[in-house]
Amino acid sequence: MKKTAINLTVNGRSRDAVVPPRMLLSDLIRHELALPGTHVGCEHGVCGACNVLVDGKAVRSCLMFAVQADGCEITTVEGFSAGGLDLVQTAFWEEHGLQCGFCTPGMLASAHELLAENPDPTDDEIREAIAGNLCRCTGYEYIIAAIRSAARKMRDAETAAKRQPA
Amino acid sequence: MASHLDSNVIPPSRQRETPRSGLTWIGQSMKRVEDPRILAGKGGYIDDVTVPGMAHAAMVTSPHAHARIVSIDTSKARALPGVIGVYTGQDLARVVDPCPSFASPPVPQHAIVLDKVRHVGEVVAAVVAEDRYVAEDAAELVEVEWEILPANVDIEASLEATGDAVIHPDDRDSNRALDESFQFGPVDEHFAAAAHVIKRRLRWHRSSAQAIETCGVVAQFDPISGSYTIHANTNFYNFIPFVIGGSLRVSPGELRIIPVLAGGSFGSKVFNHKILIRTAGLSRLAGVPVKYIEDRVEHFTNSDSHGSDRLYDAELAVMEDGTFKSLRFTVLDDYGAYLQFGVGTHGNAMAQVTGPYRIESFGMRVIAVLSNKTQQGPYRGFGSEVTNWVMERMADAAAKELGRDPVELREQNMIAADAFPYMIPTGNIYDSGNFQKVLAEAKGLFDLDAWRERAKALRAGGRCVGVGVATCMERSVYGPTEWWSLNNRETPGFTLTSTPEAITARVDPSGKLFVTLHSPMVGNSPETVVTQVLAERLTVAPEDVVINYSDSQSGFNSVGPQGSRFTAMIAGACVSASIKLEERLKRFGAYMLQRRPEDVELRDGCVAVVGSQDQKKTFAEIALTSSFFRLSFPEGEEYDSGIDCTAVYDHPISTDPDPERKHLGIFYPIVGHICHMVAVEVDPGTGKVEILDYAAVHDNGTIVNPRTLGGQVWGGTANGIGTALSEQFLYDADGQFTNPNFSEFAMPTANEMPRNFKLGHVETPSPYTEYGVKGGGEGGRLGAPSALTSAIEDALSDFGVTISSLPVTPPVLRGMIRAAQASG
Numbered sequence: 001m002k003k004t005a006i007n008l009t010v011n012g013r014s015r016d017a018v019v020p021p022r023m024l025l026s027d028l029i030r031h032e033l034a035l036p037g038t039h040v041g042c043e044h045g046v047c048g049a050c051n052v053l054v055d056g057k058a059v060r061s062c063l064m065f066a067v068q069a070d071g072c073e074i075t076t077v078e079g080f081s082a083g084g085l086d087l088v089q090t091a092f093w094e095e096h097g098l099q100c101g102f103c104t105p106g107m108l109a110s111a112h113e114l115l116a117e118n119p120d121p122t123d124d125e126i127r128e129a130i131a132g133n134l135c136r137c138t139g140y141e142y143i144i145a146a147i148r149s150a151a152r153k154m155r156d157a158e159t160a161a162k163r164q165p166a
Numbered sequence: 167m168a169s170h171l172d173s174n175v176i177p178p179s180r181q182r183e184t185p186r187s188g189l190t191w192i193g194q195s196m197k198r199v200e201d202p203r204i205l206a207g208k209g210g211y212i213d214d215v216t217v218p219g220m221a222h223a224a225m226v227t228s229p230h231a232h233a234r235i236v237s238i239d240t241s242k243a244r245a246l247p248g249v250i251g252v253y254t255g256q257d258l259a260r261v262v263d264p265c266p267s268f269a270s271p272p273v274p275q276h277a278i279v280l281d282k283v284r285h286v287g288e289v290v291a292a293v294v295a296e297d298r299y300v301a302e303d304a305a306e307l308v309e310v311e312w313e314i315l316p317a318n319v320d321i322e323a324s325l326e327a328t329g330d331a332v333i334h335p336d337d338r339d340s341n342r343a344l345d346e347s348f349q350f351g352p353v354d355e356h357f358a359a360a361a362h363v364i365k366r367r368l369r370w371h372r373s374s375a376q377a378i379e380t381c382g383v384v385a386q387f388d389p390i391s392g393s394y395t396i397h398a399n400t401n402f403y404n405f406i407p408f409v410i411g412g413s414l415r416v417s418p419g420e421l422r423i424i425p426v427l428a429g430g431s432f433g434s435k436v437f438n439h440k441i442l443i444r445t446a447g448l449s450r451l452a453g454v455p456v457k458y459i460e461d462r463v464e465h466f467t468n469s470d471s472h473g474s475d476r477l478y479d480a481e482l483a484v485m486e487d488g489t490f491k492s493l494r495f496t497v498l499d500d501y502g503a504y505l506q507f508g509v510g511t512h513g514n515a516m517a518q519v520t521g522p523y524r525i526e527s528f529g530m531r532v533i534a535v536l537s538n539k540t541q542q543g544p545y546r547g548f549g550s551e552v553t554n555w556v557m558e559r560m561a562d563a564a565a566k567e568l569g570r571d572p573v574e575l576r577e578q579n580m581i582a583a584d585a586f587p588y589m590i591p592t593g594n595i596y597d598s599g600n601f602q603k604v605l606a607e608a609k610g611l612f613d614l615d616a617w618r619e620r621a622k623a624l625r626a627g628g629r630c631v632g633v634g635v636a637t638c639m640e641r642s643v644y645g646p647t648e649w650w651s652l653n654n655r656e657t658p659g660f661t662l663t664s665t666p667e668a669i670t671a672r673v674d675p676s677g678k679l680f681v682t683l684h685s686p687m688v689g690n691s692p693e694t695v696v697t698q699v700l701a702e703r704l705t706v707a708p709e710d711v712v713i714n715y716s717d718s719q720s721g722f723n724s725v726g727p728q729g730s731r732f733t734a735m736i737a738g739a740c741v742s743a744s745i746k747l748e749e750r751l752k753r754f755g756a757y758m759l760q761r762r763p764e765d766v767e768l769r770d771g772c773v774a775v776v777g778s779q780d781q782k783k784t785f786a787e788i789a790l791t792s793s794f795f796r797l798s799f800p801e802g803e804e805y806d807s808g809i810d811c812t813a814v815y816d817h818p819i820s821t822d823p824d825p826e827r828k829h830l831g832i833f834y835p836i837v838g839h840i841c842h843m844v845a846v847e848v849d850p851g852t853g854k855v856e857i858l859d860y861a862a863v864h865d866n867g868t869i870v871n872p873r874t875l876g877g878q879v880w881g882g883t884a885n886g887i888g889t890a891l892s893e894q895f896l897y898d899a900d901g902q903f904t905n906p907n908f909s910e911f912a913m914p915t916a917n918e919m920p921r922n923f924k925l926g927h928v929e930t931p932s933p934y935t936e937y938g939v940k941g942g943g944e945g946g947r948l949g950a951p952s953a954l955t956s957a958i959e960d961a962l963s964d965f966g967v968t969i970s971s972l973p974v975t976p977p978v979l980r981g982m983i984r985a986a987q988a989s990g
Contacts, residue, residue: 037207
C-alpha cells in the first residue's frame with residue numbers, strides 16, 4: 001500500500017512519519033510514535049478512551065486517519081504530564097477519579113478541552129463534557145468531582161499568576 | 167430439633183488482628199499509590215506490550231449461530247503479502263488440546279472450532295501477519311462454506327431441541343447440560359403449612375461487564391526449551407498455568423505468565439483461558455511471538471464472559487402474620503454454547519439466596535440450558551445479583567398480595583442483630599451484621615417518609631413518580647466449593663477447596679519494605695490496600711512500602727481479585743507476613759540492643775525497648791546489619807542473613823459441602839449488607855426512567871479506605887443502573903447478536919447517573935477476618951436493580967404494571983404501559 005509522508009507536532013515535538021493512508025491516528029500515536037498512554041476501547045467512536053487534543057479540541061483518535069493529522073498539533077496524556085502530573089491529573093488523583101485508568105487519558109483530554117473554554121463549569125456542564133466518555137469503573141461521580149476540583153486549581157493558579165509582579 | 171444443618175459446625179475464628187478504633191492507616195482515605203503512573207499514561211496494559219519480532223493475529227469468525235463447516239479455503243489469505251500463516255482448528259489441534267472445563271461432565275471446547283460453530287463470533291480460523299491491518303485484510307479473504315443448522319435462541323425451546331439443533335450431539339443428546347434438584351430443610355412441609363404461597367415468573371436477561379479494555383495476549387513459544395512466555399490481562403496468573411498447561415501440553419515450569427495492569431475486569435478477565443491457549447498455539451505454529459487483542463465486537467461476541475440469562479418460577483411460602491417461611495424455585499439458565507465454569511454462578515447464589523430474611527428452608531431445581539450464544543462467564547455479582555433481585559421481587563410481591571407495607575414486611579422478616587453468626591438453609595453463614603441499623607441509616611439519608619408522601623402527591627397530579635427500597639446481602643470472600651457443589655454428585659469434577667492469597671515481603675538494607683504481589687491490578691486498589699495494612703501492622707510510613715508484581719514462575723498461590731475477596735484476603739496475607747517479619751526484626755533488633763526479643767516492640771519503623779523512648783534501632787539499621795554484617799550476630803540458622811518472607815492466607819472460615827448435599831457447607835461467609843433507596847419518574851409517553859434521588863448504605867465491615875470503597879459502590883451502582891434500565895444483548899430468531907457495539911448496547915454515561923447520590927456506611931466488623939474487613943466490590947450491582955425495579959413499579963402503580971423482567975428499557979416500559987392502558 002502506498003504510504004504518505006506526514007509531519008505533526010505531538011506534545012510539543014515535531015514528528016515525521018510515513019504511513020499508509022488507512023492508518024488510524026490512534027494506531028500512529030500508540031504504535032508508531034510509541035505513546036501508549038492513548039487507549040483504544042471500541043474503535044467505533046463511542047467510548048472516548050482514545051480522545052486526544054487535536055489543535056486544542058478533544059478528538060476521537062480512532063475516528064481520524066493519521067494522514068488527516070498532517071500539520072496538526074496533538075497533545076496526548078504523555079503531554080499533560082511532561083513536567084510531572086498537571087493540575088487536572090493531580091485532581092483526578094486526589095478525588096479518586098480513576099480505578100482501572102483505561103478511560104482516563106480520554107477523560108483528561110475532554111476535561112482539558114472543557115476547562116480551556118469554561119474555567120468555572122457547573123456540574124451539569126462537566127457531565128455534558130464527559131458524556132462522550134464511557135467509564136465502567138467509577139460511576140463518574142468522582143470524575144466530576146475531580147474536574148470540579150481541577151477547575152478550581154486552575155482558577156487559583158491563574159489568580160496567583162496575575163498577582164505576581166511582571 | 168434435628169436439622170439438616172447439624173453436621174455443619176462453624177469452626178472457631180482464626181482472626182489475629184481484632185477490629186478496633188484508633189488505627190493509624192486503616193480507615194484513611196489515602197490517595198492511591200497506583201495512580202501517578204496510570205495518570206501519566208504509563209500504566210502498562212496488554213496492548214502496550216511489544217516483544218521483538220512480534221506478529222499480529224486477526225480472527226476469522228462465524229457469521230452464523232449454528233453451522234457445520236463444509237470447507238475452509240485459506241489460499242487467498244495465505245497469498246497476501248505480509249501474512250505469515252493462516253490456521254484452522256485442525257492446524258491448532260496439532261499443538262494444543264481442548265480448553266479446560268470446570269463443568270462436570272465437561273462440555274468440550276476448542277480455542278478454534280474443529281467442525282462446527284455454535285455461536286456468532288466463534289473463531290473458525292486465525293491469521294498471523296506482520297501487522298494487524300494486513301491480518302484483518304487476510305481474515306476477510308478466508309472462504310468458508312457452511313451448512314446452516316437450526317439455531318437455539320429461546321431458553322425454553324432450546325431444551326426441546328432434537329436432531330441437528332442439538333449443540334453438542336457427540337457428547338449429549340439434548341441441550342440440557344445439567345439438571346439438579348436440592349432441598350435444604352423441610353421445604354414441602356413449610357409450603358404445606360403456609361397461609362399464602364406467592365408465585366412469580368421472573369426473567370433476567372443477558373448482558374456483560376464490557377470493561378473499556380478488551381482481553382488480550384502476547385505469546386511467545388521458544389522451540390529450544392519448549393516453553394511459552396505469555397503476557398496477558400487475566401486476573402488469575404498464578405493459577406492459570408496449572409489450568410492451561412494441559413491444553414498447551416507443557417508443565418507449569420514451561421509456562422511463564424507475566425501480568426499486566428488490566429483495564430477493568432468486573433469478572434470478565436478472571437480466566438481468559440481460551441485466548442491464552444489460542445494465541446500461545448498460534449505463536450508455536452507461526453514460529454514468531456504473536457499479539458492478539460480482541461476488538462470490541464470480538465469482546466462482545468466471543469469473550470466467554472456473558473452474564474446470567476435466567477428464567478425463574480419462584481414461590482415464597484408466607485405465614486398468616488407475614489413471616490417468610492420457605493423459598494423455592496425452578497431456574498433455567500441459558501449458558502450459551504459451552505459451560506466453562508459449570509453452574510458456579512448458581513453455586514455462588516446459594517451463599518445468600520434467602521437474603522437478609524429468616525427463611526427456614528429453601529428448595530431449588532437448576533437446569534443449565536445450552537444455546538447458540540456466547541458462553542457465560544463472570545460479571546460483578548456472579549449470579550447472586552440475580553437471586554438478590556428474585557428475593558426482593560418476591561418480598562415486594564408478598565407485600566402487595568398481603569396488603570402490607572414492603573419496607574415494614576422486610577423489617578419483620580429480617581435476621582435480628584443478635585443472631586450472628588447466622589446459618590441460612592443452604593449451610594452458608596452470615597458472619598455478622600446489623601440490617602436494621604443499615605435500613606434506619608438509609609431511611610434517614612433518603613428521607614423515605616418524605617419521598618413517599620411526595621411521590622404520592624405527584625402521582626395524584628398525574629405524574630409517574632415512585633419509590634423503591636431494596637435490602638440485600640453482599641457476600642464476600644468466596645470459597646471455591648461454589649464452583650462444583652451443585653454438580654452431579656457422582657461426577658462432581660475437580661473438588662477444589664483452596665482460595666489462598668499470598669504476599670512476599672522483605673525489609674531491604676535501606677529500610678524500605680519491598681513487597682511482591684501475586685495477583686494483578688484490574689482496577690481495584692491492591693497496592694494501596696497492602697500499603698495501608700502493612701503500614702498499620704509494621705508501624706512503617708506508607709512511602710517506605712515499595713510494591714511490584716511477580717510472574718507465574720516467581721509467584722505463589724494467589725487467586726486474585728474476584729468474588730469481592732481481595733481486600734480481606736490480602737489483608738490476611740499482610741498480617742501473616744507481618745508476623746513473620748516482626749519475629750525476624752525483633753530477633754536481630756533485640757540482639758543489637760542487647761535485649762531479649764520479648765523485651766522489644768515495633769514502634770514508628772523501629773524495634774524499640776518496651777518502656778524506653780530512646781533505646782531503639784530503625785528497620786534500616788537492623789536490615790542493613792542483618793543483610794551485610796553476618797559476623798555481628800551469633801551462629802545459628804535463626805540469624806541467617808536478611809529479613810524476608812513469603813506468607814499465605816487461606817480462606818478464613820469454610821467447611822465442606824455435605825456429601826448428600828443436605829447443605830453446601832460454609833463457603834461465602836463474610837457478608838456485607840446493603841440498602842438502596844431510589845425515587846424515579848417514568849415518562850409514560852416514552853418509557854424513559856429518570857432517577858430523581860438515590861441513597862445507598864453499605865455495611866462492608868471495617869473499612870480500609872473509605873474513598874476507594876465509595877468508588878466501588880458508585881461504580882457497581884452504575885453497572886446496576888445499566889442492568890436495570892438499558893443493557894441487554896439482543897438476538898434475532900436466527901441467533902444473530904444484533905447489538906454488539908457501544909452504540910446500541912447502552913451503558914450509562916455521566917448523564918444517566920443520579921445527580922444527588924447519597925452514600926452511607928455502617929461498619930459491622932467481621933469476627934473472622936483481620937481487622938474485621940469485609941469485601942465490597944460488587945454491592946452496587948447487587949442492590950441497584952432491585953431498588954430500581956421496585957421504584958418503577960411504584961411509579962406505574964396507577965397503571966397496575968408488574969415488572970417481572972429486566973432490563974426495562976424505554977420501549978419495554980412503554981409497551982407495558984400501553985398494554986395496561988389498553989386493558990384498563
